[in-house]
Amino acid sequence: MIETKTLTCVACPKGCEVTVEYEGNEIIEIKGNACPQGQSYAEEEIVAPTRILPTTIKVKNGALALCPVKTTKQIPLENMFEAMEIIGNKVIEAPISMGDVLIENILDTGANIVATRDMPAEIK
Incomplete structure (x- = not known):
């Protein structure tokens, strides 16, 4: 069955409204x-959508309880919830340096999960 999807392209600052007709993974x-x-963006978004995952990770003995993190490259959209579960169950010991x-x-x-800020150890 042919489907139609309208996307706002984020490949450049124009933000074009792109309409894609497709059947399964075949672009029509x-x-x-x-x-x-815009063409490349639309094809990828229909066939194999990916995203950078920005989130936070728990920190033990840190100045703050959470440290912001992100993936070093885009990961498949279908893996987001599983990745969030893994990250949500992880606790990292401070100190942490940006880029760790x-x-x-x-x-x-x-893709690796990296710190996007420094997280010093808690001052006692």
Whole structure:
């Protein structure tokens, strides 16, 4: 069955409204993109959507209870909830430096979870 989906392209600052007609993973037509990046974005969004995952991780003995983290590259959208569960169950010991790899190769995606700020140890 042919389906139609309208997306707001985020590949460039224009934010084109792109309409995609597709059947399963087969793209039939893409309309509305002002640049070639819009076509690539729409194809990826239909066939294999991915996202950077920004979140927080629990910190033991830190100045704060949570440290902001993100994936080092986009991961499949279908893996988001499972990745959040893994991150939510992890507790990291302070001190932490921005860029520290806190979880390697999450869900075999090739993406690491890294700290996006320094987290000093709690001052006693």
